[in-house]
Amino acid sequence: MADSALSRVEFAALSRGEGTSLTLGPLDGRYREAVAPLIDFLSEAALNRDRVHVEVEWLIHLTRHAVLPGTEPLGADQEAALRSVVTSFDDGSVAELAEIEAVTVHDVKAVEYYIGRRLEGIGIGHLKPLVHFGCTSEDINNLSYALGVKGAVVDIWLPAARSLVASIADLARSSRDTPMLSRTHGQPATPTTLGKEMAVVAHRLTRQLDRIAATEFLGKINGATGTYAAHYASVPQADWQDVARTFVEGLGLTWNPLTTQIESHDWQAELYSDVARFNRILHNFCTDVWSYISIGYFAQIPVAGATGSSTMPHKVNPIRFENAEANLEISSALLDVLAATLVTSRWQRDLTDSSSQRNIGVALGHSLLAISNVAKGLARLDVAEDVLTADLDGNWEVLGEAVQMVMRAEAVAGVGGLDDPYERLKDLTRGQRVTADRMREFVGGLGLSEEAEQRLLDLTPARYTGIAAQLVDHLG
Incomplete structure (x- = not known):
């Protein structure tokens, strides 16, 4: 070994924080500040x-x-x-x-x-x-874990998650009226507003947070196999169920009256499944925002002094959202394993839960780190309204839906000459770009009622957003 190499003892000292911190996991090293709470x-x-x-x-x-x-x-x-x-x-x-x-x-x-x-x-x-x-x-462990998980979720994870969702909701409200081209299957589709699309995400995430906030943190203290056998053998005159119930509830937990040696951990599985679902919705949000950045809908505000690429000085990379994606995937994978593992115990008890539960902090830590990164990423975004407008102006064919629906309504009302509206619009629009003039020329030659024709002639892709802006108001 070279003279400059660290001995095992020296390396162990460093890994304990005695000097430069060397750790096996990133949550205790590079990302410690984000998950320290x-x-x-x-x-x-x-x-x-x-x-x-x-x-x-x-x-x-x-x-x-x-x-x-x-x-x-x-x-x-x-x-x-x-x-x-x-x-x-x-x-x-x-x-x-x-x-x-x-x-x-x-x-x-x-x-x-x-x-x-x-x-x-x-x-x-x-x-x-x-x-x-x-x-x-397990009487002590199940209550200790319940207290720790409750504190972590209620005092740390939930406030951070709610703050992030509030930021997404704020973006929804501020861009409530900003028209945007939709893309279904990746193709230009009926326009929406940026605010409405952000509101969809905020609404979905809020539902999950409400489920998580309603979690029952269960606990038990009933002896070796959940029968109070030792309790009644030693003090038969006591009402041990009442003693247990009042103790568990006094800790701020919900009493589970019927268990084996272990508290069955079903509440943990439910909680971790809900957090994993929140993670996955947030992951979907990250991939969408990343994609919007890539086509210019969002501009990233550069951080002074920061480097986007080691070789390409022009780049500002969406690293916050990419980092969040990875950490959400890791968190969800761990939470899935916990949810699947913790509901199973051989007969009255095995020890698989002991090792599994030691990873709860890691699972929630990666989620909290992702939440922090998304929040920071959002704070560095500007809506590029000129890009959104240009995209809409270049896709007049998306009005084909409106035109053929008006044709259908007119046909029902008795206006003649409007047969096969879908096929006629398909011939006009499929696989080709339609200019404003070409769309208006087509509408003018349909023989619609004067009112319906004028309604379509006044329509532009930017105006074809239905009540998208109003729908944001569902956020409250």
Whole structure:
């Protein structure tokens, strides 16, 4: 090995952030700033903090309900001291837990011992047997994950997503009346307005966000196989279902009364499917915007000092939308796997969910990164109205639909000589460009009623947008 090469020890130190940051995944390296808010909810440290939180609250809950003979509610100072174990959770706490786990070889058991070490100092050392009382590891884990996912979605992901959709809606409103040539199957088609097309996207995304906002974050605390067997064996006189329900609801979660050892994760699968669907709609938006940029409908505002191409100085590349596409695809793939995997568990429990759930932060992180990139991309766009106008003026054949429909209506009303309107317009327009003069000449020779003829003669591609502008108002 060359003298300048890093040793494995030196490289490991760098990867821990001791000096230049070297990481295996881009979310913890290049893109860390964009996804950093999720760390407080979905990192390994956050999971352990939430485990401590659940264990502490369970101990307080048991004493408040005086479930066990000989116990009584803690004093306010004792409860505050217990909760400070959570609020003071820091790097030192993470290191201590790691040391304990190195001995227990069990992450949740390490949390139990971590809390037990602190009870003597609070003056409640005699309550050490109540820590983790009646619990299996999954009782703690399912609640901790639910709290972490809820916080990440409600406090971080949803606000970012709603802010982005609001920006798309603002673009829809500002371009409400801007006529634009449609392209169905990639071919010139009945004109619309840019605002209406942006409104369609905002409406679709909003529906998904409303579904996500209505998510029920379920939790359970009912023992090794969901039967409360240990609970009733030890304290048969307690109403353990009520104790469990009030505890779960007290955490701000929805109680699941019927489970195996694990909370079934169906709510997670539902949530991840909804987020993946949001991702895919946003991905469609990115590809459309990319295409509009490529034909000049949007002009990109250059960033001072930025380089578009290492060799072609004229270029301003739509990199924000391309980056978002890739990250949305990665996020959706992970979310699909989570949704498919988490609903399945062999008999009363297997451990596949343990490894799967450790990737929740990665899945939501790539989505959040994409949202950030789309927002930045949108902020650097200008609508090129002159290009949109020129495109409309070059495609008078799209009025063929209007002309043949007016011919049909006139024929029904008894105006003669208007047979085979579709075929006549097909002969005029298919596979060829039609000028304004040629279209007006054709209309003038149809023998329409005076009112209908004038209506068509006044029509231009830019005016043939129906009520597209009004439809934007559905956004509210």
